[in-house]
Amino acid sequence: MSATSPAGTELDAVPCGWLRVADDGRILATNATLRALTGAAAGPTQIETLLTPASRIYYQVSLFPSLRLTGAMDEIYLTLRHADGGEIPVLLNMRRRADEGCSDWAVVRIEQRGRWEAELLHAKRIAEDESRASARKSEELSAAKQELESTLAELKESNWMLRKAAEVLPTCMYCHRVKGDRAQWQSAIEYLKTNAIFLSHGCCPDCTARFFADFGLDPDDKKIPTPPG
Amino acid sequence: MDPASILRRNFVNASGRGKTALVMAHGFGCDQKVWRFVAPAFEDDFRVVRFDYVGAGRSETAAYDPGRYASLEGYADDVIEVITAAGLREVVFVGHSVSGIVGVLAAIRRPELFGRLILVGPSPRYLNEAPGYVGGFERPDIEGLLDLMEKNPSGWAGFLAPIVMKNADRPELKAELESSFCAMDPAVARQFARVTFLSDNRDDLAKVTTPALILQCADDSVAPEAVGRFMAARLAGSTYHAMRATGHCPHLSHPEETIAAIRGYLAGAGAMPTEGNA
Numbered sequence: 001m002s003a004t005s006p007a008g009t010e011l012d013a014v015p016c017g018w019l020r021v022a023d024d025g026r027i028l029a030t031n032a033t034l035r036a037l038t039g040a041a042a043g044p045t046q047i048e049t050l051l052t053p054a055s056r057i058y059y060q061v062s063l064f065p066s067l068r069l070t071g072a073m074d075e076i077y078l079t080l081r082h083a084d085g086g087e088i089p090v091l092l093n094m095r096r097r098a099d100e101g102c103s104d105w106a107v108v109r110i111e112q113r114g115r116w117e118a119e120l121l122h123a124k125r126i127a128e129d130e131s132r133a134s135a136r137k138s139e140e141l142s143a144a145k146q147e148l149e150s151t152l153a154e155l156k157e158s159n160w161m162l163r164k165a166a167e168v169l170p171t172c173m174y175c176h177r178v179k180g181d182r183a184q185w186q187s188a189i190e191y192l193k194t195n196a197i198f199l200s201h202g203c204c205p206d207c208t209a210r211f212f213a214d215f216g217l218d219p220d221d222k223k224i225p226t227p228p229g
Numbered sequence: 230m231d232p233a234s235i236l237r238r239n240f241v242n243a244s245g246r247g248k249t250a251l252v253m254a255h256g257f258g259c260d261q262k263v264w265r266f267v268a269p270a271f272e273d274d275f276r277v278v279r280f281d282y283v284g285a286g287r288s289e290t291a292a293y294d295p296g297r298y299a300s301l302e303g304y305a306d307d308v309i310e311v312i313t314a315a316g317l318r319e320v321v322f323v324g325h326s327v328s329g330i331v332g333v334l335a336a337i338r339r340p341e342l343f344g345r346l347i348l349v350g351p352s353p354r355y356l357n358e359a360p361g362y363v364g365g366f367e368r369p370d371i372e373g374l375l376d377l378m379e380k381n382p383s384g385w386a387g388f389l390a391p392i393v394m395k396n397a398d399r400p401e402l403k404a405e406l407e408s409s410f411c412a413m414d415p416a417v418a419r420q421f422a423r424v425t426f427l428s429d430n431r432d433d434l435a436k437v438t439t440p441a442l443i444l445q446c447a448d449d450s451v452a453p454e455a456v457g458r459f460m461a462a463r464l465a466g467s468t469y470h471a472m473r474a475t476g477h478c479p480h481l482s483h484p485e486e487t488i489a490a491i492r493g494y495l496a497g498a499g500a501m502p503t504e505g506n507a
Contacts, residue, residue, distance in 0.1 A: 023476075023481075023482045024474065024475040024476055024482055024483070025448065025475050025476050026475075046448060046475075048448070048450045052370075052373060053365075053366055053367070053370035053373065054370050054371070054372075054373025054374040054376070054377055055373075055377065056450045056451065057366070057370070057374050057426070057450075057451055058258075058374055058377045058378070058381075060449075060450060060451045060476060060477035060478065061256060061257055061258030061259070061326065061451065061477065061478075062258035062259065062378075064476065064477075064478055064481065064482070065258060065259040065263050065478055065481055066259070068478070068481045068482070069259075069262055069263070069265070069481075076381055077377065077380040077381050078377065079373070079377070117380065121379060121380070
């Protein structure tokens with residue numbers, strides 16, 4: 001196939017670049033608009049000669065696989081390389097011709113729109129940075145709030161114990177039982193146990209003298225007998 | 230992580246018969262569907278295992294951890310975990326493009342899991358390095374690639390794919406699904422691109438003990454012939470195969486030649502047990 005437009009002048013006059021690219025990267029045909037846009041000669045060549053290095057990678061690793069698998073790609077942004085070395089930002093629509101193992105590309109230059117989009121992208125990046133920063137701040141705030149809440153819970157518990165300790169406890173003047181929860185009279189020990197006061201066991205010097213005098217035991221010795229009743 | 234979770238995370242698919250497994254790893258920019266023209270040819274003789282790297286295709290993108298995937302070692306972790314979770318050993322690993330190096334890294338760490346490495350268009354370093362190494366690209370070219378990716382943000386469509394899949398009664402949505410083939414979360418794609426095109430793994434090649442085949446295309450503008458030759462020179466026990474296929478994706482542009490090259494190599498590799506193979 002010749003490397004110019006098969007339809008001759010009609011396709012050459014279309015106001016967008018057109019080229020037909022084989023799966024193996026050979027440019028099979030171009031129209032006059034594309035040649036004017038890129039400064040490319042009409043002779044056969046590889047698609048790589050029309051692409052910047054970045055676009056070559058993008059074409060090979062992403063565009064070609066997608067086009068091969070799906071048959072169509074639309075609104076693809078790419079930079080072409082002008083014969084004089086300059087870059088041409090373009091939008092592409094691509095259609096694969098499965099029977100012929102090639103694809104048709106429609107190419108529209110987007111110089112001005114490209115500049116506008118670059119500005120938008122720049123603004124977007126700034127906004128994303130700010131949004132990330134504010135997300136970090138919100139995380140820090142939520143950690144601080146959690147710490148505050150756990151401190152508050154501890155304080156509430158201490159406060160409850162203090163309140164209990166400060167209550168006036170009615171005591172029987174004869175048997176020394178106390179009027180505890182639900183107005184029940186109970187032993188002071190029982191009352192203390194059920195009201196979250198931690199109790200430990202020991203033996204005071206008076207009781208040691210009273211109960212262990214015969215044994216000659218030290219009250220701190222672990223083998224002391226069980227206290228009576 | 231339990232095997233079932235890993236198989237789900239990497240969307241692992243197995244097909245075919247055979248004692249030896251052929252594990253196919255896609256490159257940057259696409260997913261396991263790139264093997265669709267090549268994989269069926271091996272299903273009579275091999276257990277063919279395909280998967281998506283985390284962040285690609287239909288993997289569980291939520292499992293993407295920027296720390297883990299900050300280097301190619303994270304992707305090598307994926308390969309090792311997929312092979313282990315599938316209960317495989319001494320696999321034939323077929324890696325395209327960056328996956329060639331990922332396979333190299335995995336085979337250095339766990340040589341017992343790999344019987345053969347088949348590297349399609351691999352490159353240990355995409356940037357030119359003075360003196361004497363021509364990777365093919367300069368740093369601004371890679372920045373330009375990241376810029377192109379950002380200006381083609383259609384990758385978001387990939388997140389719709391699993392939802393679209395459920396609408397079997399709405400065939401018009403299938404086209405949308407198909408077009409999201411090589412979709413990737415833009416942030417993931419950006420980091421994967423950086424890791425792929427800025428890594429330097431030239432010094433790792435000498436550590437490989439697994440025999441390897443290098444499939445080199447003609448006129449590959451991503452991994453030029455000089456790079457393929459460099460790989461072959463540094464990989465002990467490697468075979469260099471120059472293909473007639475041009476470009477960077479022979480498995481897509483020239484599947485028959487790719488199949489024949491892999492078959493020929495494995496047939497010549499006498500040590501490969503291929504049960505069920507005549």
